[in-house]
Amino acid sequence: MKYQTNRKALLLLADGTIFYGKSVGNKEGTAFGEVCFNTGMTGYQEIFTDPSYYGQLMVTTNAHIGNYGGNNEETESDTVKISGLICKNFSYNYSRIRVDESLESFLDRNNLFVISDVDTRALVSYIRDNGAMNAVISTEVDDVEGLKKKLADVPNMHGLELASKVSTKEPYYFGDENASYKVAAVDLGIKKNILRNMAKRNMYIKVFPYNTPYEEMKAWNPDGFFLSNGPGxxxxLKEVIETAKNILADDMPLFGICLGHQIIALANGISTFKMHHGHRGINHPVLNHGTGKGEITSQNHGFAVNYDEASSNPDVEVTHKHLNDQTVMGLRMKNKNCFSVQYHPEAGPGPNDATYLFDEFLERMNKVSV
Known part of the structure; x- marks a missing residue:
């Protein structure tokens, strides 16, 4: 069994609050980002590789991280996207049949700095009370003043455009080219499991860079368009908002998830706002107004759509809402072939209560093609 002697480390929040811990793997390091927390009990590898987390320091509320190792199939992008990891107990020893390597090895390959032995219960409680904010994790425990100065230069997430940092640089294809439907996907930070869910529903996807002009995507002659999740x-994202307006003007089937959902709202003149501490986890309750049923959902967002503006817009219907804070979780345009959700129906990780939304997208394209 492997044991570690770790260096002292700290987490310094922008308001000056300090939490102490130890560096994982006895490594020196420093990492900056907006601190946030995820309430999921499993799925840490999917979370760490989700592009929507780009630029964030992740606090995991599950007490044990790394206990089931790492699996190369359980990644949502090609690299780790979080800026750093903060946990209570980091497991160097792991037990699982389907495992390729330890989580430590996986994170080392991705050059991620990790601190453990932090009182994450107290930390999460503090974030819930005081809001998400910029922070730094570091082994430079004797240079707090120097860290404060560097932290002051880290840009605030509000107003920060990050989709360009994670979007593909060149178009690529996913799925069976002989599938019945072609989908043009705008990559704002797309997750692999979204592509998997579309591909297994007879869709062939061409993934375009975030700033691709509408006419270029339209020239591929897709049956529908998709606006992906993403960070920031x-x-x-003025170019993407304009793209959404052009898609709506042609009344093409349009589906948006998370950041894509917010883009669709902005294209309809509905504003968005930065949340106090966001929704991140795989156990968030959502009410589907259409069915009257509750859905347990996977969520990851720090911005949300203005509920009053959405509900008063004559062209838009609020289809889903969060049962904890009543925020907008879904929209449908009354006069266009367009719908969107704030949460993640593809899960990865999380429950599969909302995978029916991919079926709805398929049905919308089918009605147009008939």
Whole structure:
């Protein structure tokens, strides 16, 4: 069994609050980002590789991280996207049949700095009370003032455009080219499991860079368009908002998830706002207004759509809402072939209560093609 003697480390929040811990693997390091927490009990590898987490320091509320190792099939992008990891107990020893390597090895290959032995219960409680904010994790425990100065230069997530940091640089294809439906996907930070869910529903997807002009995507002659999840503030993405307006003007089937959902709202003149501490986990309750049923969902977002503006817009219907804080979880346009959700129906990780939304997208394209 492997044991570690770890270096002292700290987490310094932008308001000056400090939490102490130890570095994982006895490594020196420093990492900056917006601190946030995820309430999922499993799926850490999917979370760490989700592009929507780009630029964030992840706090895991599950007490044990790394206990089931790493599996190369359980990644949502090609690399780790979080800026750093903060946990209570980091497991160097793991037990699982389907395992390729230890989580430590996986994170080492991705050059991620990790601190453990932090009182994450107290930390999460503090974030819930005081909000998500910029922070730094470091082994430079004797240079707090120097870390404060560097932290002051880290840009705030509000107004920060990050989709360009994670979007593909060149178009690529996913699925069977002989599938019945072609989908043009705008990559704002797309997850692999979204592509898998589409491909197994007879869709062939061409994934385009975030700033691809509408006419270029339209030239591929797709049956529908998709706006993906992704990191950062949606408001600076003016090109993508304009693309959404062009798709809506042609009344093409359009589906948006998470950041894509926010882009669709902005294209309809509905504003977005930065949340106090966001929704991140795989156990968030959502009410489907159409069926009257509750859905347990996977979520990861720090921005949300203005509920009053959405509900008063004559062209838009609020289809889903969060049962904890009543925020907008889904939209449908009344006069266009367009719908969107704030949460993640593809899960990865999480429950599969909402995978029917991919079936709805398929049905919408089918009605147009008939």
């Amino acid at each position: 503030d949606p408001e600076p």
